C-alpha cells in the first residue's frame with residue numbers, strides 16, 4: 159500500500175505555469191490582501207486567509223523528504239512572503255535539511271509583503287534557498303491600480319522589486335493586458351513599461367485580463383470599463399513593447415488566455431517581437447493566432 163501524500167491541500171491551489179514540476183507546499187492559505195477586483199482565486203470561504211500552523215508545515219516537509227525527490231518547491235498560497243522572516247527561514251532550513259536535492263524555492267509575493275522586510279532579511283532568505291519571487295504587478299499605472307483595488311502603486315511596486323533584486327532573488331513579474339480597458343490602455347502600457355524599465359526584472363510575462371465569473375465585482379470600482387477587443391489588445395502590447403528598455407529579461411506572453419504567443423529576450427529580441435505584434439495588428443489571419451476555443455478561458 160502506498161503512503162499517503164505528505165501534504166494537505168485546501169483546494170483550489172494556484173501556481174505559476176513555470177512551477178508545473180515543483181512540489182507545491184502551502185505555508186499560508188489564501189491571499190492576505192484578497193481585494194483585487196479582477197481576481198477570484200481565493201474568494202471561496204475555505205480560502206479565507208490564514209498562516210498555516212508552523213509545526214504542521216515543518217512536519218509535512220519532513221514527511222515529503224522521506225517520500226519524494228523534488229528539485230523545486232513552490233511555497234503557496236497567494237503571498238507566502240507575508241510570513242515573518244523568521245518563520246520563512248525555519249521553513250527554508252527544513253527544506254534544505256529534509257530535501258537536500260531541492261535547488262530552487264519560489265513563491266508569489268505582493269509588494270506589501272516586503273514593506274517591513276529589509277534587504278538584509280531578504281538576503282538571508284535568498285541564502286537559505288529562496289531564489290525566485292513571482293510579483294503580480296498587473297500595471298505600473300497608479301490610476302489603473304486604484305481602479306482595480308490592487309492596494310499598490312508604481313512606487314510600492316518598484317520598491318519591492320528593487321529590494322528583491324538587491325537581495326539576489328530573481329523577479330518574475332506579471333502585467334495584465336487590457337486591465338485599464340479602452341479608457342486607460344495607453345497610460346497602462348506606458349507606465350507599466352516605465353516600471354519594468356526602472357526595475358529590470360529577470361522575467362516578465364503578460365496575461366490578458368478575463369472575468370470567467372462575470373464583470374460585476376470589477377465594475378463596482380471601474381464603471382466605465384470597456385474591454386479591449388483582439389485588435390486593441392495587440393495595439394496595447396505593441397505600445398508596451400515599444401516602451402520597454404530592458405537589458406536582459408526573459409519575456410513570455412504565452413498564457414492560454416493570450417491570442418498571440420510571444421517569447422524572447424528583451425532587449426535582444428525586441429525588434430522581432432515587435433514585428434510579430436505588428437503582423438498580428440495588420441494581418442491577423444496570417445499571424446497564427448490562437449482561436450477563441452484555444453484560449454482556454
Ligand code: SF4
Pocket residue numbers: 189190191192193194197198199200236268294308
Ligand atoms: S494580491 Fe494577487 S492573489 Fe491577492 S487578490 Fe490580488 S491578484 Fe488575487
